[in-house]
Amino acid sequence: MATPLRRDGRDAHPDRDHPAYRSTALRHPRQPLVPLHDPETELARPFLGAGPIAPLDHDLTAQRGGQPLGERIVVTGRVRDGNGAPLAGQLVEVWQANASGRYAQAEDRHDAPLDPNFAGVGRCLTDAAGTYRFVTVKPGPYPWRNHDKAWRPSHIHFSLFGTAFASRLITQMYFPGDPLFPYDPVMQSVTDEAARERMVAAFDLDATVDQWATGYRWDIVLRGPAATVFEDVEG
């Protein structure tokens, strides 16, 4: 039997019904969710057969011919479970807009330049201490059509799995001090201030590389295993 996950703390997540973010209106269920306690399948760990991680997958500034424009940054942090245990060997997938605020995707029609040297996609595995590290450029803010003068604050998308399908997380990392925070209904959908701040990276001198890149630290916490009677017995 797979290890059950803790069910507390999940109120940090946004409500799916968040009218200020208009696209939620027709895309959130109206019926109550059916509780599923300790389901074997959802507690299983997916085998991710996406192939081996290539050496440059973590360096978004070195995947094309030349250097992308923008502010070169290092983004690093630790992935832990809700009990504080590091999650080693975790696949971390990231994607982002370029320094001008444009995604390298055809559907993005924002009138800002594409950068031929920037794809905006990265992935890596966490090390034994649960640490991930990416080299990239700081993404620009970009407009969207949610409301008048709607601009998304700069952000990097993150995708993680944790130990189970049930600890899956897709989220966004923000940059400290962004003046767009109060106007962004996506970020503000997280209503608890402390939880919201957990999505904001911190400038970090240790991660900063002299004469080369500024550093940001952002730690991630995924659902942890619930305590079991057996663990208590074994001390």
Added chain:
Amino acid sequence: MAVQELTPAQTVGPFYGFALPYPAGPVVAEGGSLRLRGTVFDGAGEPVPDALVEVLQADVDGRLDGGLFGRCSTAPEGRFAFTTVRPGPTADGCAPHLAVIVHARGLLLHLHTRVYFPGEALNAADPVLAVVPEDRRHTLIAVEEERGFRFDIRLQGEDETVFFDV
């Protein structure tokens, strides 16, 4: 027990298509002959062209160690399709099923649902189906087609798919 200060979820957004899908993503099981396809619909009955569907299932013997995983975008018309094998019944007494996660623009936190198979005798004793209100149970049962099974996902509205608090 320490407080579980979880990192909050945020939407996958509209522009993940250049990042998350990968060529082998829709192949849940190499060489599998079972085709599972469907469409994701919103509350107005319109297809959702920017959803990402992920599945996790047991192998043909019901084993979940190294669970079989698949990922498929619904671009450009709201449709997804997986190639897989029919999972065996799992050890917890569940009838054969796939666990499903739906991500989408406009979904701030992904949704969990399940695919069960029509005409499966074990469905009657499945402990998960048993807690789903009877008049909604059909939303979890795939429809048999000529070439596999169809499982449409309705995020909202009439015949809204049953989603789980996992």
